[in-house]
Amino acid sequence: MSNTYLPEKPELSPTLISDDDAVRLQYAYGAVKKSLEAYVTLAGGYVIEAQLPFPVNSDSEIVSEFRKALQRGKTNGWKVRLTMIDHVTSVPAGVLIPVKELIKICPEEGVHKVFVDGAHGIGCVDVDMKEIGADF
Numbered sequence: 001m002s003n004t005y006l007p008e009k010p011e012l013s014p015t016l017i018s019d020d021d022a023v024r025l026q027y028a029y030g031a032v033k034k035s036l037e038a039y040v041t042l043a044g045g046y047v048i049e050a051q052l053p054f055p056v057n058s059d060s061e062i063v064s065e066f067r068k069a070l071q072r073g074k075t076n077g078w079k080v081r082l083t084m085i086d087h088v089t090s091v092p093a094g095v096l097i098p099v100k101e102l103i104k105i106c107p108e109e110g111v112h113k114v115f116v117d118g119a120h121g122i123g124c125v126d127v128d129m130k131e132i133g134a135d136f
Contacts, residue, residue, distance in 0.1 A: 020045040021073035022082040023066070023111075025097065026052045027089040032117050036084050048073040048080070052095075059098040066102050070109045081112045085134075087121035096125065103133045 022040045024033065026049050040047050050069035053061055073080035085102050089095040099116055106114050116134040118127050 019076070019078045020082075021048050021078050021080045022046075022084065023048045023050060023069045023073055023080050024084040025050050025062075025066070025086055025089075027091065027095060027097075028084060028086050029090050029117055029119070032084060032086075036082075036115075040082070045081075046073075046078070054092060056095055059101065062098055063101055063105070067105065067109075070105070070111070074109075079110060082115065083111050083113075084115045084117065087116055087118040087127065088124055090120050094124075099134070100132050 020040075020043070022036060022045060024036055024047060028036075037047050048069045050062075050065045052065055056062060070080055070083075083102070083106055085099055086097055087099050089097065103114050103116075113135045114133070115136040116129075116132065121127055
């Protein structure tokens with residue numbers, strides 16, 4: 001008899017089901033990346049990374065790459081149910097992400113929830129969560 005402890009398998013998230021996707025930006029903060037990855041993969045889903053250029057020359061580059069990632073997330077009939085967007089990046093430092101524009105795209109693409117990591121924006125930009133339309 002083994003002394004190995006095997007935890008009970010947790011119930012899947014009510015908002016994510018197997019083969020559902022989440023989209024995040026390449027420049028997402030490391031701990032947030034890992035948390036999102038754990039949550040989504042536990043539910044049987046996948047995380048799609050929006051590849052961003054460096055240096056970023058315009059908001060339109062970010063919006064274009066975000067749209068491409070949303071489309072990749074819809075392959076094989078999958079659905080993107082969650083996005084995670086940094087407001088201001090930490091690495092590379094200080095890239096201001098056009099969160100309002102990205103959030104407006106999400107309902108058009110069928111995304112259910114939008115999470116904004118605003119920690120690096122505190123003191124740098126004014127943030128009104130109701131105005132930008134994020135869920136978290």
